[in-house]
Amino acid sequence: MRLKYSIVAFAICLSSIAFSQTPLITDIGARKTTSLNGKWQYIIDPYGTGFYDYRYQERKENDREAYWTTDVPVDKTDRKEHRFNDKYTLQVPGDWNSQAEKFLYYEGIVWYKKSFDFTKSNSANKVYLYFGAVNYEADVYLNGKKLGKHKGGFTPFNFEVPDSVLKSTGNYLVVKVDNTRHKDEVPTVNTDWWNYGGITRDVQLVEVPTSFIRDYSLHIKKSAALQSLKNIPVEGWVQFNDWQNAKEVVVEIPELKIKKAFPVTGDKVAVQFNLPAVQLWSPQTPKLYNVVINTSTDRISDKIGFRTIEVQGKQVLLNGKPLFMRGICIHEEIAQQGRRAYSRQDALQLLGQAKELGCNMVRLAHYPHNENMTRTADSLGILVWSEIPVYWTVDFSSNEVFEKARTQLTEMITRDHNRASIIIWSVGNETPVNPVRTNFMHNLISAARGLDSTRLVSAALEVNYQPGVNRIDDPLGEFVDLVAFNEYLGWYSGLPDKCRTANWEVVYNKPFFISETGAETLGGFHGDSLTRWSEEYQEWYYREQVAMLKRMPDNFAGVSPWILVDFRSPRRNNQTFQEGWNNKGLIDQKGRKKKAFKVLQEYYNEKAAGK
Known part of the structure; x- marks a missing residue:
């Protein structure tokens, strides 16, 4: 023994x-x-x-x-x-x-x-x-x-x-x-x-140096009153390596004439102070302030934005005001070259295309994208949904798999918790409903909140399609802040005109969000609107979807259709229309806009104009 x-x-x-x-x-x-x-x-x-x-x-x-x-x-x-x-x-x-x-x-x-x-x-x-x-x-x-x-x-x-x-x-x-x-x-x-x-x-x-600043967090205090934009309370922390050699830490925001010193009494020091005046970060005004943190041995600087995000009743509030998310899903891929995106230039291409579409938000699917994406989103004023790849059918019964998922969640949040653009942490996509899975996902949600209580937590759920009504009743909806779901009426279920009689029922008294919807078409292939795989079919699909979206209840908080650009997928084996590509993009493999791009763009422009 x-x-x-x-x-x-x-x-x-x-x-x-x-x-x-x-x-x-x-x-x-x-x-x-x-x-x-x-x-x-x-x-x-x-x-x-x-x-x-x-x-x-x-x-x-x-x-x-x-x-x-x-x-x-x-x-x-x-x-x-x-x-x-x-x-x-x-x-x-x-x-x-x-x-x-x-x-x-x-x-x-x-x-x-x-x-x-x-x-x-x-x-x-x-x-x-x-x-x-x-x-x-x-x-x-x-x-x-x-x-x-x-x-x-x-x-x-x-x-x-x-x-x-x-x-x-x-x-x-x-x-x-x-x-x-x-x-x-x-x-x-x-x-x-x-x-x-x-x-x-x-x-x-x-x-x-031996004694260095490992990480920090700085954000507007939750529930802070924002009416006057003066004396806004800010809180956070600074984390050290070898803290015994650091006597005090100084936090500066030069533009706001802020310089505050805090004694170092452990490896993580709480900081809090008031901002005498501040311009809030938003898609309309993506203001970033230079923040400098230094000790006697180390100094770092960063550009961050100050904003709040919360759910109040049936609305998502950004800086205390109702938010409608005009979104699009994005894979970390440059289609024209069939490769992973990684550079700032790649980020500018993808997020620039999203802005041209009229988006104020992107869902980065189905894994954390590179840091150039989130920092560029900060600078361009684009809201971000960031997700870990708990996708479809991971082994929800395994403690080892849960720890791997929690590690990725921790690493995602640790890297990006100071990015003002990120408003939603997502713990997964289209996971099957059963008690073991719900417990797994609930524990991830709790872990996300423990790591960062300043953002919303969600997951992309599926729809329980019933005769006469489409129900969103996944038990995980009880635990998320924003009830999000993927629906493909007119592509995987019937034809696009099925949207005309669709009734939606969300059993939770929370704002809801359509995290995916879309139809596949090969760019440059044309036919009438009934011809699958044609640009005209996708165009019809989006017209019917937009008409349905305009009839949604008042707790409808936005949509992020699937997807901005075509991407590689070995599951897609129609050798005429796919050849190893998922072609649900509004932009095709060669960077050309499909006809449906304009349909969604017009809807988003109307929403941005308040119509």
Whole structure:
């Protein structure tokens, strides 16, 4: 019995080492960083040969055949069965599927290697290795030493780099990236989007002092009166690493002539003060203020907006005023190039298209998008629904799967909790109704509120279609702030004229939101309005939907149709009209607007004008 316990304890110890991470550092742009973006060498490894030996056991750290060890032979007699070279490179950030034809449908293991030199500006400083995201599983090695492991394809993570590992010259960083789908992961094996693999977001070395500001939060106090826009109470916190060396923290907003000092008595210091005057952030006036936080050893700055979001009765209130969300769903994809979006230029393209459509809101589906999207939304004045990929049929009975979902939720909220644009955290999409699932999702909602009580929490539910009435009675509706649901009347159910007799019944006395609706068409294919897959059919669909939306009850808070742009999906196998694409976009694969774009644009322009 004692031996059995020792083996279990040893396994747990190994597991904790493999997955160990330092707490996430935020506001990377405000730090001293060194980019590791650019060309990385790679090896495709579908059998996992560089990770497992011939008995399929994980190789030991010093195993000469492990792909994280040096690939340089000692001499000409040395047998090396792996070798990185510049003939095979991938661009980081970027997915591998769009960078070479052989990767188009590849799912599996790819090893990445980056060589670099690095010298700290101050020998006493700490260095962290920060990844914006890697899809899906990343094992990270520096100079042959394992720094750790991360699971989750759309959220950031970082590791502290020990001084004993980092060298001034000749560092080699190796990352095993595995995007293989598994039933017990989040998302699970079954999705309606392409599983792009790779190091899809920025990689940076972050240099900070030993005592540094790890994170902060600043927002208008809930229930604050906003009538005069003067003496507005603000509250939040500043979180430290090695707080004992910081005696006080100073929070400044230079434009508002705010400078407040707070004693540091622990690793998380509460801050609160009043703003003498403030311009609230909104889609009409996306005002951002420069906030500076400093101690005797560290200083960061950020641009944030001040606004409130809440539900009152049957309305969503932004800054105390009723809000109607003119939304659209977006995948993190640049269709013209069939690749993952990642840059600010990509964000400007996608959000610019949404603004042209007349949107004041976007639903970022079905996972957290890159930080350029949320920061650009801040600057453009676009409201954001941000979601984790608890999608369709994850294993709701598994505690391990729940912890993976909660980790992704935590990482999403930690990175973006100071973004004024984000007003809704979503814990999932179209999950099946049963008690086990409802408990799983309710616990995620509670976790979201525990991490951030200043925003709404929701999930995209499904409709209970009944003869004569469409009911939204999912028991999860009891726990969300905004009752959201996906409906496709006229595409998956009947023809678009079915909208004319549709009756909607939401059993919860809350505002409701249509989180998806749409019809699929191949851009450039034309027929009459009854011809499926034609632009005319999609146009008819949207005309009937808009007419129905105009008859909705007064607690109707908005809509985000599916979807802005066509996107890749291996579920879509009509070789005439799909060929591996979900073509429900209002913009097609080549960037051309379909006829339905104008229908929704006209409706949104009317709503914006108050008609």
